[in-house]
Amino acid sequence: MDIILAAVGDAFAWQALLAIVVGTWAGIIIGGLPGLGSVVGLTVFLPFTFGMSTITSMALLIGVYCGSVYGGSITAILINTPGTPQSAATTFDGYPMTQEGRVDEALGWATFASFFGGVLSCVILIFCAPQLAKFAVNFGSIEVFALICLAMMCIVGVSKGSVMKGLVCGMIGFFLSMVGSDPITGADRFTFGSYALSSGLTLIPVVVGAFALSEVFVRFSSRDDPGAKIPEAKLRLPRLGEWFKRLIELVRGSLIGSFIGALPGTGAAAAAFISYASAQKLSPRRDRLGQGEPDGIIASESSNNAVTGSSFIPTLALGIPGDVVTAMMMGAMVIHGITPGVRLMVDQAQTVYSLFVVLIIVNVAMLILSKPSIGLFRYLFRLHQGYVMAAIVIFSFIGAATVRGNPLDLVVAALTGILAYALRRADYPLAPLVIGMVLGPELESSLRRGLLIKRGDFLEFFTHSGISMTLFSLLALFIIWTVWSGIAQRRQSSANAPRAESDATK
Amino acid sequence: MxxxxxxxxxxxxxxxxxxxxxxxxxxxxxxxxxxxxxxxxxxxxxxxxxxxxxxxxxxxxxxxxxxxxxxxxxxxxxxxxxxxxxxxxxxxxxxxxxxxxxxxxxxxxxxxxxxxNPMFLMVSQSSDIENFDQLVAASQEEPLLYGSSGPGTLPQLAVAALVGESDLEASHIPYSGSGPAMNALAGDEIQIMADTETILANYDLRPLAVFADHRIEGYEDVPTIGELGLPEMEFAxxxxxxxxxxxxxxxxxxxxxxxxxxxxxxxxxxxxxxxxxxxxxxxxxxxxxxxxxxxxxxxxxxxxxxxxx
Missing domain, CATH: 3.40.190.150 (Bordetella uptake gene, domain 1)
Incomplete structure (x- = not known):
């Protein structure tokens, strides 16, 4: 008990609280700017933490991390440009709501869902970390492959109108992710003998091109259209009754996020897509999904923020970083003399407990700071649209360049922007492109590792373990359900069509 | 102008x-x-x-x-x-x-x-394998898998060299980094990994041998590859x-x-x-x-x- 009180004391020290406020606010702003995401935010703040105490520096970094994951949703909702790849799924319903004039409501749901997901995952982290870590270890290559296949299903759901067009874009994304080194043999592929391409294409430049730059082009081409103005950012948090009605959605999204976060190597963007795919099947309002339904925002935002808490599970319980961001946090721990690993919970219990408390305070701070941050964006977006778009282009390129300091990424961002603009003009959905790009590398490498383990026998995947059997059965159900509802819908519409015609002739 | x-x-x-x-x-x-x-x-x-x-x-x-x-x-x-x-x-x-x-x-x-930092050959603490001979024996019964942090990395090269020089039967599964490989080792997807002392201590693994020409301070009971009757190997x-x-x-x-x-x-x-x-x-x-x-x-x-x- 003493140790817990001491930990709470550490977390409520004024330095830590100040670091939380500064970090969270900066995180929200950085996340909200397209191109600048969690990794850039942490890279900027990492050097400052060298001189701070352990808890203060962790507080600053956790604040930046959680804030940036939430901040991405603000621009996703306001201008159809996710500030970070993690928020790409928020655009599906966030932007349609904005177009309907429900900005305040959309931002309110995004804020509340982020807060809810973040807090629930903290609770899970505190109470079930060892158990969940033990379970996550059972997710080997084959299980991960099955899980990613399930997530890929969400391409079908987000390609409104034409599944074919969605699949084409998904494949383009998948193909882009394959450029560079082969994950198994290390050989170069699709590089056309160019050394610059051998390091592959990374996610940020592609996302920046596909969403931010193409949005700028679209707005430029319709600049005289008064309807294309950026709406005023407002925030209205959902009332108790409203969120109680959608409690199941909030809990499901948060649980999916918490679980995905506990698996090493997946991350928040994948969690948001998987959660969105499940909302497409399970939400009671699934028919409206993609046309401006808060459930879509909840699915995306509750799960991506739930990853922030649970990505510490493999880090704390096994010493395995869940993603790039937690890998950086582990680096920061090492600098302060904490060795992450299996014995961390035992040797450094006080630090670990203060980390839990910090995580919860950060989420509360996020909720409180959401209003002033959105106010700042309202102020920024009140400028002439030309200035806002110019700033978006600048930040997009800065973001693309800072990821790994490779000039090639600027070219990639520009080319993806042009390609994405052409695709949008031809009514191709862009989300599948990003889904393919996010999930592609893990899909490929888990499949190929699985084949190596099973010595080339794919059929053994299905009988590998209880988990893989369950996941593959779910996948089969998913496919049957989608095909079945597609046929049923077509039948219904063809049955309605003649009636409508006969009505018209009357 | x-x-x-x-x-x-x-x-x-x-x-x-x-x-x-x-x-x-x-x-x-x-x-x-x-x-x-x-x-x-x-x-x-x-x-x-x-x-x-x-x-x-x-x-x-x-x-x-x-x-x-x-x-x-x-x-x-x-x-x-x-x-x-x-x-x-x-x-x-x-x-x-x-x-x-x-x-x-x-x-x-x-x-x-x-x-x-010299590299160690290691297995999971939960495995019954206590020394290199047992590892070779186990691999003769059923070929084992070893992980690495990617293709063409030191963890792959070290074990690959060992497989080439000894009776160990093992094939390579590359992961996208040490973290995912450790997860696979904990879940028994792979059985062998070669890496440094940092990894060994952080993940509480069992060292079987060290790829160096002398025993390492703090791990005095871990034999070198040369002591196992194999050619000297140095990977660090x-x-x-x-x-x-x-x-x-x-x-x-x-x-x-x-x-x-x-x-x-x-x-x-x-x-x-x-x-x-x-x-x-x-x-x-x-x-x-x-x-x-x-x-x-x-x-x-x-x-x-x-x-x-």
Whole structure:
């Protein structure tokens, strides 16, 4: 008990609280700017933490991390440009709501869902970390492959109108992710003998091109259209009754996020897509999904923020970083003399407990700071649209360049922007492109590792373990359900069509 | 036209001032993303190193392509005395044999080796395998799998070399980093992994042998590969400083003196102890010979396992 009180004391020290406020606010702003995401935010703040105490520096970094994951949703909702790849799924319903004039409501749901997901995952982290870590270890290559296949299903759901067009874009994304080194043999592929391409294409430049730059082009081409103005950012948090009605959605999204976060190597963007795919099947309002339904925002935002808490599970319980961001946090721990690993919970219990408390305070701070941050964006977006778009282009390129300091990424961002603009003009959905790009590398490498383990026998995947059997059965159900509802819908519409015609002739 | 001309002049002025200042700032290239294991060491190395040199340094992360991207940038800056690279073993001694790179072992001015940690052969603590003979016996019954942090990395090469020289039956499964590989080891997807003491201690694994020519302090009961009746094998994860070709002898001496002083400083020593980085200084000539020797040895292993012709 003493140790817990001491930990709470550490977390409520004024330095830590100040670091939380500064970090969270900066995180929200950085996340909200397209191109600048969690990794850039942490890279900027990492050097400052060298001189701070352990808890203060962790507080600053956790604040930046959680804030940036939430901040991405603000621009996703306001201008159809996710500030970070993690928020790409928020655009599906966030932007349609904005177009309907429900900005305040959309931002309110995004804020509340982020807060809810973040807090629930903290609770899970505190109470079930060892158990969940033990379970996550059972997710080997084959299980991960099955899980990613399930997530890929969400391409079908987000390609409104034409599944074919969605699949084409998904494949383009998948193909882009394959450029560079082969994950198994290390050989170069699709590089056309160019050394610059051998390091592959990374996610940020592609996302920046596909969403931010193409949005700028679209707005430029319709600049005289008064309807294309950026709406005023407002925030209205959902009332108790409203969120109680959608409690199941909030809990499901948060649980999916918490679980995905506990698996090493997946991350928040994948969690948001998987959660969105499940909302497409399970939400009671699934028919409206993609046309401006808060459930879509909840699915995306509750799960991506739930990853922030649970990505510490493999880090704390096994010493395995869940993603790039937690890998950086582990680096920061090492600098302060904490060795992450299996014995961390035992040797450094006080630090670990203060980390839990910090995580919860950060989420509360996020909720409180959401209003002033959105106010700042309202102020920024009140400028002439030309200035806002110019700033978006600048930040997009800065973001693309800072990821790994490779000039090639600027070219990639520009080319993806042009390609994405052409695709949008031809009514191709862009989300599948990003889904393919996010999930592609893990899909490929888990499949190929699985084949190596099973010595080339794919059929053994299905009988590998209880988990893989369950996941593959779910996948089969998913496919049957989608095909079945597609046929049923077509039948219904063809049955309605003649009636409508006969009505018209009357 | 006037504003354009003026801004051109301004730009030129800005350009000249840049080159003037560049004399006093040093670019330290780290070929990994910020926050990684190598980056942490480089960032702790930088402050005492800069103090010793009397310059301001900027640590710049140029990541990608198995750390060859940033390494290539150093190699391509021929004659620039204000850029050095903090390099990992793989980028200098493995990747040039694997890929068609714009650099090779002769493309650098070698400054110093900073750290080196021998690699251990290890299995999960939950496995019943207690020593190397049991491991070989188990693999004879059913072939085992060993993981690595990627294709063509030291963990792969070490075990591949061992498989080539002993009766161990094991095949390779590459992961996207040490983390996912450790997860696979914990879930018994793979059974064997070779890595450093840091990994061994953090994940509570069981060491079976060490890829070094002598037993390691703190692990006195872990035999060397040579003691197992096999040919001597040395695999270590090391790091070092390189500068581009064409810098003056004076600059080279400045760098290597500063490097030596840094490694002897209390500040870096206390960090190295925390991060379990084994300080292992080698001067310019020794380091160059060492890299070339490792390059040839690794190339032979790569050829033996069929990764290159």
């Amino acid at each position: 006037k504003p354009v001309r003026r801004s051109m002049i301004l730009l030129m002025l800005a350009g000249t001032s840049h080159t003037a200042f560049a004399q006093d700032t040093l670019d330290i290239i780290v070929p990994f993303a910020a926050g990684g294991a190598t980056d942490i060491v480089a960032r702790s190395f930088e402050p005492p190193f800069s103090d010793n040199l009397g310059v301001t340094s900027v640590v710049r992360n140029v990541a990608g392509a198995s750390a060859t991207e940033g390494t290539a940038e150093v190699a391509n800056s021929e004659g620039n005395p204000n850029i050095i690279g903090y390099e990992p073993a793989g980028a200098l001694s493995i990747q040039p044999s694997l890929k068609d790179l714009p650099y090779g072992p002769d493309s650098f001015t070698y400054i110093c080796r900073t750290t080196s 994860v090391w790091q070092g400083l390189v500068a581009p070709k064409g810098i003056s002898q004076e600059r080279k001496t400045q760098y290597s003196d500063a490097c030596k002083a840094t490694l002897e400083s209390d500040r870096f020593k206390s960090f190295a102890e925390k991060a379990k980085a084994g300080i292992a200084y080698l001067g310019p000539e020794d380091f160059e010979a060492f890299v070339k020797q490792r390059y040839d040895a690794n190339k032979q292993v790569l050829r033996d396992v069929g990764l290159i012709e």
